[in-house]
Amino acid sequence: MKYLVTGATGFLGTHLVEALRATGDEVVPFARSTGGDVLDPRRLEQAAAGCDGVFHCAGMVSRKPEDAETLYRVHVEGTRNVIDAAQARGVKRVVVASTSGVVAVSEDREHVANENDATPAHLVMRWPYYRAKMFAEQLALRRNGSGVEVVCVNPSLMLGPGDVRGSSNGDVRTFLEGRVWAVLPGGISIVDVRDVALAMRLAMVRGRPGERYLVGACNLTVGDFLRRLARVSGVAAPWLPMPRSRKLARVAASWIERGALRLGLDAPIDSFSAEMAACYWYLDAGKARAELGWAGRDASLTLYDTVEDMRARGVVWPRDDRRAAPSW
Secondary structure, three states: OEEEEEOOOOHHHHHHHHHHHHOOOEEEEEOHHHOOOOOOHHHHHHHHOOOOEEEEOOOOOOOOHHHHHHHHHHHHHHHHHHHHHHHHOOOOEEEEEOOHHHOOOEOOOOOOEOOOOOOOHHHHOOOHHHHHHHHHHHHHHHOOOOOOEEEEEEEOEEEOOOOOOOOOOHHHHHHHOOOOOEEOOOEEEEEEHHHHHHHHHHHHHHOOOOOEEEEOOEEEEHHHHHHHHHHHHOOOOOOEEOOOOHHHHHHHHHHHHHHHHHOOOOOOOOHHHHHHHOOEOOEOOHHHHHHHOOOOOOHHHHHHHHHHHHHHOOOOOOOOOOOOOOOO
């Protein structure tokens, strides 16, 4: 088969292209670094010619409020352009890389989201990245059936080797550099980027048109996540707790930001990130397992590979020569 992959040189796109080529598929890579832009409809339509399917992985990751307009354009207008190009060229199916954050985020530590849950708009609308992804997914699913089938894959926090831009593994880098000073009260879901690439491929063949599929391997409190990182890296986990309230966590992070600025230092966390980390991003990937035949690997394997890859590429410098043995 012949597939167009947008965002082909990004974290997910790189792994997806490699996996597709390994199974004998032909890939048309499309990325800004190679002269492609999802905001350029003409180039997209040219790239989609003769393709059997499109994997839409292109996007922009930012937690900065000032990037809100750019995030909207890249994700919403870019998604519209990709689907328009597929429809114009008679491509049957588009698989869109969305995010679990359009549905799987809550202030309730007991809540585990599934695909049928309503979007928690009071939270998602506060954060420009997730707001843009929400609008992009809504647009994509509305276009299903208009001459093209659309399936969304919604990964949680993607970790693993090969994040050369630091778009997803940034928090791991901060930890390895010893700049995580406190434990935030929330919870996260993590998944290996290589397993997300698998979910994308499965969704192209087995996904039901107009559906979303949450993919996450493990739900963890932030404290448990940091302790697992400590075991595989040899870097001590912090013990100081941050306020449990989302609003108080944001205020505390603002104080840290101001203090770091006065000292001429980079703050380890910004106020929006603290607010998000005080929420719970738990999900149930049962639908992906049942309908796609998907499975995620052990989270400790992912963390170990993430740490070793970052050290091998010189992204972080270990504080000493210790290496923790894998503890899975």
